[in-house]
Amino acid sequence: MDYQALASLLFPHLKETREDYEKKYPKRELKEKAMVTRFAPSPTGFIHMGSLYASFISYIFAKQSGGVFYLRIEDTDQKREVENGIEQIISDLKKQDICFDEGPGIGGEYGPYIQSERKEIYHAFVYDLILKGYAYPAFETKEELEKMKEIQAKEKRRIGYYGSYAKGRKLSLEQIQQHLENHDPYVIRLKANGSFDQKFEFKDCIKGRIMLPSNDMDIVLLKQDGLPTYQFAHVVDDYLMGTTHVVRGDEWLSSTPIHLQLFRMLGVKPPKYAHIAPLTKKIENRVRKLSKRYDKECSMEYYQKEGIPTMAIKIYLATLFNASFEDYYLSNKDASISNFTFTFQKMGVGGSLFDLTKLLFLSKTYFSRLTAKQLYEELLPFYQENDPEFYQVLTKDPSYTISILNVERTGKKPRKDFATYQDIKKHTWYMYDEYYKQSTMERAPILDSYDLPLIKIYFEKVYCESDSKDVWYEKLKEFISQYDYAKTVKEYLQDPEQYHGHVGTVCEMIRVYLFCSLETPDIYELLQILTKKRILDRIVGIQKGKK
């Protein structure tokens, strides 16, 4: 076969050659250990947890090695493409705070970063493979291929286009020419040079040594529409774009021999592969991959609606990635993802169950480490978008809101009662008169045994805003003991008959009357923030309401 003639026959109008492209995209000049990684999604909709996980890992490695992280859009299957798919991906990444150095929209030296715009590049490389005798056109129709598979299944042979089934291999130049003149549709296939019985070994960064049969399938390189398949686009792009590490789902593991074979045929060094196991979910003892369609916690939208901070997701993914990150994070108050050294070795090989409870725990820890001001600034966008009414209330007096967020935050053991932005409203609404007024009477769990006049007297006559916490507490106990309430719970329990209740009972009344809730943080701090005037206003309000 005259490969030169074949190549010219198939690509008569090729403008640039493989060599031209190699000149155009020279090797990257980076530090020795710098890693070049990428996130290469198809524009088929929202980014989900699984792809976020993969992109997060890639991003981390590029950053911690001083390398490059880029975004490449794999839109070679135009049937699956979704409208605004690319914009969606870019905005999702932005929301998750993952910035790429190169990619659609921001450009870069190695673009275009959208595969459908790289058609000529793939053609140049196919041309090159044809010249070397590693690729050829095949004219089978879908029906013919289906029939072939049926026969193979019936005869219990391996299914696929290989060996003697690869009829296209045997076509002469004249036959090919004839097909082309008839305008028969065709694909370009790889002329595989492996054998199924021949095992070969490669090293995966995560899974270690892997033995697989070498590839003997004449897979499709270029589809009928002239666009490449994933297999081929991956090899060409990651070569030209200088990717050093390909992080992808382990569903790709079995096709790695194809990719390595292609790199060898092109005579270039392949990237290192890191195949990550999928995030899974257990449903009635069945484990399955986290699914975009069925699992709410798979979509980023869920986290935005719930108000789970991006950082919490990242911290959780980081612990899944390298479990030792969790130890580091929990034992260091100033821990940050960028200061921790992640490795592929420390990553688990099996699929992990996605644990929302643990994510929320980490989220609580994250929130507890923010200053009140930081927290304030972080939660504003959430309420602005999801609860404009509360947003108005929050921002009316920022320093007031910050003082509320600061309750029991500055000590050695800050409170951990916020796991989501939503929790903040749940735990602070009663500090805002707008909300307090609406719900005092309906929502507050006021019991008949409560003594409003007593509380009123206390605040009018005894309570003093300038008292320290200790003085405040002592004075409170002293006061209630005059009205047959025990100063301590212990005292009360020794002789319950003798008392109406104890200091806890009184605190409960204050809580319910002033904060409409049985559960609040430290009362002293809340009273301080509320001020005596507003305390009395609230009490008078309840009295009026009763009448």
Added chain:
RNA sequence: GACCCGUUGGUGAAGUGGUUGAACACGCCACCCUCUCAAGGUGGUAUUCAUGGGUUCGAAACCCAUACGGGUUACCA
């Protein structure tokens, strides 16, 4: 069917042949602290590393088989 990969408590896991009588963390339970809650503290939570064989003085770790789970076997990625 064939070919791969995986399997340590409810969960994430540490562990690479000998202080492992299996760390640490989440969850759960109990107690302590305490004006409630949230935290925090202390302890409990795997008759033992999917099962069965082997190798070895010694195995969760190495080998083999089986079971189970996952993946691939597309002109989808």
